[in-house]
Amino acid sequence: xxxxLKVWRQKDPKAKGKLVEYEAIGVSPNTSFLxxxxxxxxxxxxxxxxxxxxxxxxxxxxxxxxxxxxxGEAHGPDHPGAxxxxxxxxxxxxxxxxxxxxxxxxxxxxxxxxVDRSALDRIVQAGGFVAARAGSAPExxxxxxxxxxxxxxxxxxxxxxxxxxxxxxxxxxAMLFTAAKVSHLAFLPQGQPERTSxxxxxxxxxxxxxxxxxxxxYECEAVCxxxxxxxxxxxxxxxxxxxxxxxxxxx
Amino acid sequence: xxxxxxxxxxxxxVIGHLLGNLQIFLGPDWVNSYxxxxxxxxxxxxxxxxxxxxxxxxxIFYTISLAIENRRARPVHYRKRDYVKATFASRYxxxxxxxxxxxxxxxxxxxxxxxxxxxxxxxxxxxxxxxxVYSMMVYGFQNIFVSAFYVLGMFLLALHLSHGTSSFFxxxxxxxxxxAPRLAVAGRLLAWLIFVGYTSIPVAVLLHLVKPAQQI
Ligand code: SF4
Ligand code: FES
Numbered sequence: 001x002x003x004x005l006k007v008w009r010q011k012d013p014k015a016k017g018k019l020v021e022y023e024a025i026g027v028s029p030n031t032s033f034l035x036x037x038x039x040x041x042x043x044x045x046x047x048x049x050x051x052x053x054x055x056x057x058x059x060x061x062x063x064x065x066x067x068x069x070x071x072g073e074a075h076g077p078d079h080p081g082a083x084x085x086x087x088x089x090x091x092x093x094x095x096x097x098x099x100x101x102x103x104x105x106x107x108x109x110x111x112x113x114x115v116d117r118s119a120l121d122r123i124v125q126a127g128g129f130v131a132a133r134a135g136s137a138p139e140x141x142x143x144x145x146x147x148x149x150x151x152x153x154x155x156x157x158x159x160x161x162x163x164x165x166x167x168x169x170x171x172x173x174a175m176l177f178t179a180a181k182v183s184h185l186a187f188l189p190q191g192q193p194e195r196t197s198x199x200x201x202x203x204x205x206x207x208x209x210x211x212x213x214x215x216x217x218y219e220c221e222a223v224c225x226x227x228x229x230x231x232x233x234x235x236x237x238x239x240x241x242x243x244x245x246x247x248x249x250x251x
Numbered sequence: 252x253x254x255x256x257x258x259x260x261x262x263x264x265v266i267g268h269l270l271g272n273l274q275i276f277l278g279p280d281w282v283n284s285y286x287x288x289x290x291x292x293x294x295x296x297x298x299x300x301x302x303x304x305x306x307x308x309x310x311i312f313y314t315i316s317l318a319i320e321n322r323r324a325r326p327v328h329y330r331k332r333d334y335v336k337a338t339f340a341s342r343y344x345x346x347x348x349x350x351x352x353x354x355x356x357x358x359x360x361x362x363x364x365x366x367x368x369x370x371x372x373x374x375x376x377x378x379x380x381x382x383x384v385y386s387m388m389v390y391g392f393q394n395i396f397v398s399a400f401y402v403l404g405m406f407l408l409a410l411h412l413s414h415g416t417s418s419f420f421x422x423x424x425x426x427x428x429x430x431a432p433r434l435a436v437a438g439r440l441l442a443w444l445i446f447v448g449y450t451s452i453p454v455a456v457l458l459h460l461v462k463p464a465q466q467i
Pocket of ligand 1 (some may be wrong): 164
């Protein structure tokens with residue numbers, strides 16, 4: 001297969017970036033999108049040009065490092081799935097493919113397709129943890145958790161922190177990420193002691209990073225590789241309202 | 252949250268207003284006495300009007316500040332953008348909202364303050380000495396441009412509500428995985444029912460199914 005790529009190139013955070021065209025020739029349909037970029041990069045290096053910088057780590061959809069907007073969709077056309085799980089057979093032979101970074105003000109661009117997503121880490125640092133010492137694993141039946149709750153917590157905990165939700169959101173809002181992180185602890189007994197302060201702190205941290213506001217377009221859940229449901233955003237809103245009331249009541 | 256709460260008050264008004272309007276199909280007596288009753292509320296009517304106005308202003312103020320923040324949150328735009336799930340209605344809420352606002356201003360000038368149509372001054376009181384709202388509506392809508400703008404206004408209102416209604420539940424956290432798709436459908440249904448309800452009036456007038464009660 002052959003493709004025409006239009007890739008966002010930008011030397012450093014301050015430089016002005018632009019889309020640059022490249023040819024990818026003789027690509028096997030079973031190459032992954034990132035491998036295809038690797039091959040293009042080998043060609044660039046052979047010609048003495050600067051290779052395209054992009055992020056990746058596990059390349060199997062579990063780490064949340066890869067972060068490409070392919071043809072205007074965060075993580076590309078294969079939802080649910082991360083950019084590293086997209087295969088070239090997904091595209092038409094001869095197609096033009098536009099590759100851009102995740103764009104949001106709280107994700108400053110470092111180089112080419114690489115952005116700094118530590119804003120998400122700071123939201124988690126604001127309260128997305130349990131402060132008590134957990135010790136070693138307790139006896140399994142000492143804390144009973146209904147199956148349904150455990151499942152919901154597990155679904156929320158599946159978030160890999162990739163930031164695609166904010167990248168795809170028309171408002172660059174990170175509500176889906178924050179909702180997942182707040183919810184998985186809110187569902188479990190271990191998360192209860194800090195439940196009120198956690199949601200307030202994390203939402204404040206999220207706003208302070210400069211993310212936009214949720215207007216319920218649900219574009220986030222459509223691109224989320226971990227299939228986090230936007231109904232968790234309703235849960236986040238619920239948690240937030242209750243926590244605000246509690247704080248105002250001095251609890 | 253404020254956007255959601257003020258929004259729901261405005262939806263309630265839109266539905267109430269529609270029920271009032273639809274009385275046109277019951278004849279001049281109904282509409283005129285309904286209008287007379289509203290006016291007889293006196294200070295209460297003004298209280299309701301001011302309440303709605305404050306609601307509307309809060310709704311507009313907060314949505315505009317949200318929209319500005321949202322724009323700032325993505326200073327560099329995508330060169331190519333493709334939406335997977337976000338609907339047209341959900342992406343253009345500000346646009347539909349502002350056009351509806353323009354419509355509301357015109358609509359008030361037209362039918363409440365009555366400064367845009369000189370013929371309304373010629374209207375005589377109805378047989379029971381009430382203002383002939385019925386004929387005013389009919390003459391108003393006989394103008395094709397007035398009706399066209401009205402239908403356009405209602406179309407954008409419906410578009411706005413098709414996203415806004417279910418959005419209310421999501422924003423206040425009154426939603427979950429099972430409810431969400433049902434609320435989305437119900438919200439759209441309500442919005443387009445409102446559209447059909449409102450537009451049925453100018454359409455009926457233009458088709459001469461509803462005729463004025465007096466000549467001018
Ligand atoms: S919610 Fe989904 S899209 Fe957002 S950061 Fe988590 S895994 Fe990525
Ligand atoms: S590289 Fe780990 S999720 Fe894509």
